[in-house]
Amino acid sequence: MTLIADTEPTVFETVESEVRSYCRAWPTVFERATGSRLFDEHGRPFLDFFAGAGSLNYGHNNPALKRPLLDYLGSDGITHGLDMSTTAKRRFLETFRSAVLEPRGLPYKVMFPGPTGTNAVEAALKLARKVTGRKTVVSFTNAFHGMSLGSLALTGNAGKRAGAGVPLTHTTQMPFDHYLGGVTPDFLWFERLLEDSGSGLDHPAAVIVETVQGEGGVNVARAEWLRGLADLCRRRDMLLIVDDIQMGCGRTGDFFSFEEAGITPDIVTLSKSISGYGLPMSLCLFRDELDMWRPGEHNGTFRGNNPAFVTATAALETYWRDGTLRDRTLRRAATVEAALAELGTEAAPRGRGLVWGLEFEDGERAAAVCRRAFELGLLVETSGPRDEVVKLLPPLTVTDDELDEGLGILARAVRHTA
Structure with a gap:
């Protein structure tokens, strides 16, 4: 019998594209998951402070969501429905209206674009340009809005932008909150460009913002900064789009991350945890008077993911x-902030709700912390323009004991790499 050496290439290495990413950081083969833990094929548990990049706010295989999904599939419920009317979609819309929109007094229509975050952003951009008749959209330094061309044009990361292979146009980047270190009044540069006919900035159709920049390094916008931005958009006749794809669905505490600031954006994008179960789904929400779409003007084959409607309804x-x-x-x-503050790293921890970042002086140290955490049984990833921030995204349903365990492992990883 011929023995295959441990170094024999796996099917992932021989068949799957070199574009694969997370499997390189976490070199094991996962088999099952429940709650806040994943298990590899050897049965080794890993505490998950990654949560599907924020797609699993309610944990893995949450029983409250899994049971309705299994019942629905067992009854031969519609799986693929495009934008046809179905009982699953009706239940979701009724529940979303009564549990989310009406209690917050939000005047939004609901659109189902293709079931990814970047497609929701593309829909928002199309609508803003259609409504205003203008092309330029303003985004912010260190923003991340997706990997398709329209949303990539809004994204700040040079490495991700380089993958486009074509010019990324019709966007302008402005300084995010604290980008200039507080030495310049908020929006001074933005206002100056808008009022100066010689600035070269065309009147924008919209401004798009993340209230917390997750991929950008867990950069948290102050509530007063967000209110100032909303006021600027009103005064200058620009639509305000909040990208709540990663920070929505409770990640910062409230269902929408902009609630703390007391603002009402014109357009909101949701994805990731809106299905509650990790199933592909996204929403584009907008004020009723902006609903100028013609039938089918923006569509997608999988915009009617009915199993996702079922789990989303159960989550709500x-x-x-x-x-x-x-x-x-x-x-x-408060527990996370206090634990991270005790680690004595180069910068104070920053975050809101259950998204937190721990900044190091360079990406190598942050990557080493993540590697050591993996060895100790914890999944965390890096973010930021130089991958210098260790980002924590535990499920919102994590238990107190699991949270303490994960924070303890992280502390050990930080000390090990010092």
Whole structure:
């Protein structure tokens, strides 16, 4: 019998593209997951403070979502429905209206674009340009809005932009909150460009912003900065788009991350955890008077992911009929902040709710921390323009014991790499 050496290339290495990423950082083969843990094919557990890049706010295979999904599939419920009317879609729309929109007084229509975050952003850009008749959209330094060409044009990361292979046009970047170190009044540069006919900035159709820049390094915008931005958009006749793809669905505490600032954006994009179960789904929300779409003007073959409607409805019914999850998330935020502050790293920890960043002086140290954390059984990733920030995204349903365990492992990893 011929023995195959451990160095024999795997099917992932011989068949799958070199574009693969996370599997390189976490070199094991995962087999199953439940709650806040994944298990590899050898049965080794890993505490998950990555949560599907924010797609699993309610954990893996949450029973409150899995049971309705299994019942739906077992009854031969519609799986693929494009934008046809289905009972699953009706239940989701009714629940989203009563559990999310009406309690917050939000005047939004709901659009189902293709089931990815970047497609929701593309839909928002199309609509803003259609409504205003203008082309330019303003985004911010260190922003991340997706990998298709329109959303990539709004993204700040040079490495990701380089992958486009074509010019990325019709966008202008402005300084995000704190980008200039507080030495310049908020929006001074932006206002000056808008009022100066010689600035070269065409009147923007819209401004798009993340209230917390996750991929950009967990950069948190102050509530007063967001209110100032909303006021600027009103005064200058620009639509305000909030990209809530990673920070929405409770990640910062409230269902929408902009609620703390008391603003009402014109357009909002949601994806990742809106399905609640990791199933592909996205929404583009906008004020009723902006609904100028012609039938089929923006579409997608998989915009009617009915199993995702089922789990999304279950998530809303389970977690968003009252403020229990919100309050628990905010309490745990204080626990995380205190634990990270004790680590004595180069910069103070920053975050909101259950998204936190720990900044190091360079990407090598941050990567070493993540590698050591993996060896110790914890999944965390890096973010930031130089991958210098270790980012924490535990499930919102993480238990107190699991949160303490994960923070303890992270502390060990930081000390090991010092």
